[in-house]
Amino acid sequence: MAKVRLESWIWDRLHERMPREELGYLQGLRLAAAVRRAYERVPLYRAKLNAAGVQPADIRGIDDVRRLPFTTKDELRDAKPFGLLAVRRTEVVRVHPSSGTTGKPTVVSYTHRDLALWTDLIARALAASGVRPGVVLQNAYGYGLFTGGLGFQYGAERIGALVVPAGGGNPERQLTMLRDFGSGVLLCTPSFAATILDAAGNEARDLPVAAGIFGGEPSSEALRARLEAGFGIRAHDTYGLSEVIGPGVAHECAERSGPHLYEDHFFPEIIDPETEEPVGEGEPGELVLTAMTREASPLLRYRTRDRTRFLSEPCRCGRTLRRIERVSGRTEDVLTVRGRTVVPQEVEEVLLSMGELEPQYQIAHDRREDALEVRVEVADTIRSDPERMGATLRRSTAALRARFGEGARVQLVPARSLPRSEGKAKRVVSM
Numbered sequence: 114m115a116k117v118r119l120e121s122w123i124w125d126r127l128h129e130r131m132p133r134e135e136l137g138y139l140q141g142l143r144l145a146a147a148v149r150r151a152y153e154r155v156p157l158y159r160a161k162l163n164a165a166g167v168q169p170a171d172i173r174g175i176d177d178v179r180r181l182p183f184t185t186k187d188e189l190r191d192a193k194p195f196g197l198l199a200v201r202r203t204e205v206v207r208v209h210p211s212s213g214t215t216g217k218p219t220v221v222s223y224t225h226r227d228l229a230l231w232t233d234l235i236a237r238a239l240a241a242s243g244v245r246p247g248v249v250l251q252n253a254y255g256y257g258l259f260t261g262g263l264g265f266q267y268g269a270e271r272i273g274a275l276v277v278p279a280g281g282g283n284p285e286r287q288l289t290m291l292r293d294f295g296s297g298v299l300l301c302t303p304s305f306a307a308t309i310l311d312a313a314g315n316e317a318r319d320l321p322v323a324a325g326i327f328g329g330e331p332s333s334e335a336l337r338a339r340l341e342a343g344f345g346i347r348a349h350d351t352y353g354l355s356e357v358i359g360p361g362v363a364h365e366c367a368e369r370s371g372p373h374l375y376e377d378h379f380f381p382e383i384i385d386p387e388t389e390e391p392v393g394e395g396e397p398g399e400l401v402l403t404a405m406t407r408e409a410s411p412l413l414r415y416r417t418r419d420r421t422r423f424l425s426e427p428c429r430c431g432r433t434l435r436r437i438e439r440v441s442g443r444t445e446d447v448l449t450v451r452g453r454t455v456v457p458q459e460v461e462e463v464l465l466s467m468g469e470l471e472p473q474y475q476i477a478h479d480r481r482e483d484a485l486e487v488r489v490e491v492a493d494t495i496r497s498d499p500e501r502m503g504a505t506l507r508r509s510t511a512a513l514r515a516r517f518g519e520g521a522r523v524q525l526v527p528a529r530s531l532p533r534s535e536g537k538a539k540r541v542v543s544m
């Protein structure tokens with residue numbers, strides 16, 4: 114089946130290509146309005162701002178953002194479901210409780226205007242990946258509470274694309290639908306894309322899909338390269354988080370060199386998570402976002418716990434919105450083994466740089482021996498040859514030890530023996 118032809122385009126030329134000086138002025142106005150609304154309508158914000166000695170009138174430009182106190186995930190959890198609402202409860206038309214993988218869920222509320230904004234931002238993202246009227250888009254993000262399902266659905270319909278609301282799971286049926294509908298774009302988590310690729314086997318490159326929009330979990334460049342080569346597609350990284358709005362916070366253009374952040378709505382800062390001070394230009398740190406235009410739930414300096422850095426060189430696509438490096442991990446997934454920091458996506462990078470390993474792995478911290486246990490699948494062709502098995506084990510152990518120290522251990526397991534991701538992958542397991 115021939116690949117669908119896709120061409121990247123710009124949905125919102127005014128805002129996506131706005132001169133930086135004008136953008137800064139717009140951000141200043143939006144920040145001042147957001148702080149005023151939060152102060153007047155949300156008791157928690159009023160108390161926090163008073164404690165920090167900041168009044169709404171003190172916010173005269175975007176640089177004043179640094180005077181505001183941070184907001185943490187714990188505060189959102191404690192305030193659920195409606196403690197941070199800046200509108201009347203009856204103006205809320207949708208809620209999305211977050212997945213709550215690491216504790217109590219948080220609840221995000223949307224007014225009609227919030228949903229319209231979200232839809233528009235998703236349309237921006239999809240246009241950057243070449244979605245236009247008539248293109249068939251298969252949305253394999255989970256529908257329901259997870260924001261990837263409904264979020265992308267509305268944005269794609271706004272453009273006029275045809276959406277197959279496949280939802281997560283069932284890789285075989287995903288393949289049937291990709292073929293039957295001639296889906297040109299596949300949306301899902303990178304780990305679920307790897308599961309579909311695995312199920313497709315040799316015919317993956319013959320599928321009509323020409324672009325993948327992958328996000329919702331941190332992943333490595335090495336996995337992107339595997340998915341691009343495997344399906345014969347261009348993979349666009351997409352970024353968002355439900356506490357802020359859902360997907361539609363940042364998205365890659367045709368250059369695919371880090372997602373452009375929608376700074377006209379979400380003011381970004383990158384800080385050192387320990388000192389809470391801004392990092393140097395281009396240095397990695399924790400992303401902090403201020404949602405300046407959210408009606409139901411404005412968010413001031415929200416600590417995302419996502420690790421990234423700014424890429425400030427102008428992009429060839431013409432967008433003036435700054436890019437960030439693809440998110441390289443969540444702080445809660447980071448392990449410390451024998452004093453070394455281990456980010457799961459860095460393990461992935463090392464494993465996939467060796468051609469013979471599959472993108473299916475689990476890592477665990479063996480606390481008794483303070484060791485990093487890595488289980489990774491090998492292809493059947495290698496497993497059936499003891500000599501190649503031995504060589505692969507030696508090479509992968511050496512590569513991991515070179516990066517993470519002598520505490521790293523590898524276990525090669527048969528293909529298709531680890532649990533497959535049908536949504537967000539669970540890379541770190543306990544043992």
Ligand SMILES: [Zn+2]
Nearest residue numbers: 366428430432
């Ligand atoms: Zn660009």
